[in-house]
Amino acid sequence: MALKINKPGLSTSVQDLGRPGYFHLGIPIGGAMDRFAMRVANILVGNPEDAAGLEAVFMGPEIEFAKDCVVAVTGAEMPMTLDGEAKEGWSSFSVKAGQKLGFGFLKSGARIYIAVSGGIATEPDLGSRSTYPIGALGGIEGRTITEGDIIPVGNGDPSSAGQTVASRLRRGPGKPAALRVLPGLYWNRLTEAAQNGFFEDIWTVAPEADRMGYRFKGGRALEFVEREQPFGAGADPSNIVDGCYSYGSIQVPGGTEPIVLHRDAVSGGGYFTLGAIISADMDLIGQLQPNTSVKFVKVDMEQALNARNERRAMLRQIREELA
Amino acid sequence: MKTRYTFGGDEHVYIEMDEEMSLDAFFKSLSMSNAVRDANIPGVTEICPANASFQVKFDPDATHPDEMLKRIQELENKAENAEKRLSTRIIEIPVFYQDPQTRDCVMRFRERHQDPSGTDLDYAARINGYDSVDAFIEAHHSQPWFVSMVGFVAGLPFLYQLVEREKQLQVPKYLRPRTDTPKLTVGYGGCFSCIYSVRGAGGYQMFGITPMPIYDPKQEVGYLKDFMVFFKPGDIVKWKPIDQTEYDRITAAVEADTYKPRIAEVEFDLEEFNADMAGTSAKLMEALNGA
Secondary structure: OEEEEEEOOOOEEEEOOOOOOOHHHOOOOOOOOOHHHHHHHHHHOOOOOOOOEEEEEOOOOEEEEOOOEEEEEEEEEOOEEEOOEEEOOOEEEEEOOOOEEEEOOOOEEEEEEEEEOOOEOOOOEOOEOOOEHHHOEOOEOOEOOOOOOEEEEOOOOHHHOOOEOOHHHOOOOOOOEEEEEEEOOOHHHEOHHHHHHHHHOOEEEEEEEOOOEEEEEOOOOOOEOOOOOOOOOOOOOOEEEEEEOOOOEEEOHHHOOOEEEOOOOOOEEEEOEEEEEOHHHHHHHOOOOOOOEEEEEEOOHHHHHHHHHHHHHHHHHHHHHHO | OOOEEEEEOOOEEEEEOOOOOOHHHHHHHHHHHHHHHHHOOOOEEEEEEOOOEEEEEEOOOOOOHHHHHHHHHOOHHHHHOOOOEEEEEEEEEEEEEOOHHHHHHHHHOHHHOOOOOOOHHHHHHHHOOOOOHHHHHHHHHOOOEEEEEEOOOOOOEEEEEOOOHHHOOOEOOOOOOEOOOOOOEEEEEEOEEEEOOOOOOEOOEEEEEOOOOOEOOOOOOHHHOOOOEOOOOOOEEEEEEOOHHHHHHHHHHHHOOOOOOEEEEEEEEHHHHHHOHHHHHHHHHHHHHOO
8 A cells, every 4th residue: 555646745744743762862853743733634544643644834745545545634724635526624534546635725824734544654763754854764765755756554444534623623823823932941041121022022934934943033133131151152142052952942043033943953052042832832833834923922831731731632522522 | 060950841851050161061961861861750751961951851741840850950969979980982083174065165155154254264263363274273183072962963963172271262153054064064163063964054163074974874884883873972082184085085985884983992080181181181092093
């Protein structure tokens, strides 16, 4: 059983829930940027939630199926057709051998997740199939997919077709998108005015937005508390002695354009970070297009953990409703 | 040294041993991260030692963040009293300084640099008070370096010079990071040297290139068959300047899989080093020359 890629889309990659355990060597966890959407797509087709699927950004691929299977597409809103017949997102449907799945123009969000019953069965690297192109790990030869790729798929359960996730249980960013931030790390490097300004301003997603990180612009430049730079840090007030970066951490090189590190994050570096996006909101970043307006919202640890529980409760409800 | 504990979102505890870089801060961070590993605290998924800090990634559903921070804090005393001694290795890394490949890249990104009129090495030599680039290059390779962190991207080592602080070279990073750096570029930022293990973005000044692969996800290079990443924190490195001919010879040997890095097993004791830096370095290099 296999998928044949007739058109690859813009940047489509095999992703699962990532390869934890190697960040201390600079190899990031990787995996689906919107883990919620990836998990739900897998639930819809009867796969384990950590099965591998395809993540496509801004533009969908065209896929030809070599065998009967069940497919579900979640995440961004992007019309799709199976041999010309319209199909709904966040729903599972049967596909016959020889049929072709194609996509129209992106309507909202940024990334779709395509799950196939049986899961994508490429060779795992360091315990995961997630594609990490910089380190040439996972996926197909460590790269994003290209035209003509044949992607192996495992044996799945054909009985899961015809299920739909209720719209109240589909999760995506609002407008303007609100990303919750727990201040910390090198937060104290900023003046009080800069600390407030960061949360007051409206930011927009810059064109430099990918699996490694999302850059934002449009807010006021941040001012730093004056100090003599510590030995080894470098001269700019935004420099620190190179340390490890947290997933979701927000660095602001030179105090001008914040960068939120995502699933394929660099593991460390010499820029101060002012805190991190809470774990519950990491998925939402994966659905932001360039030029989207974003507000960073300050929260405390208790609120971060509550948000984490709410996200988990939504997933639990989806599992129950689709069981 | 003053240890600072903070959270990175709801899934990370970040522990800074000291604001400034020192081997004392590095050894304490290494000891503490080892202590955290040995403590087997439920929910810990990643422990990442860095130059003068370390980070613990964890599942807050398994252990509450406040509890996690407290458990790590309790290990600080134990780490402070741990032996500052490592059984490690010294490795000779050939470097082609001022090579054409990194020079091309240096010229492509001039507008992101502090001084667009010269090369990264011209700038680094000048701001460190050296009369010539050659004298600066000599200062870069004459004494051994200590791998104080592995990361940024897959398998990239950060190296700290084993000399008195007043002799250490310091160079700021690029004003704006480059979007490209050749694979195996030897770079410099702050007080750290590095080797870019893969091609990609970077903000460190570019001094030269090594022909010796240090990351191989396919694990075809003989000395990377056991694991795809060559370096680990605590490794000691001696740069060896080479020319184009030697660079080509080693590149061919790597391709034929006949290249073997020069490596010697050594002990590194921080107190011994602090008491006699020149003597300790001489002993390390003696071991390497005997290998």
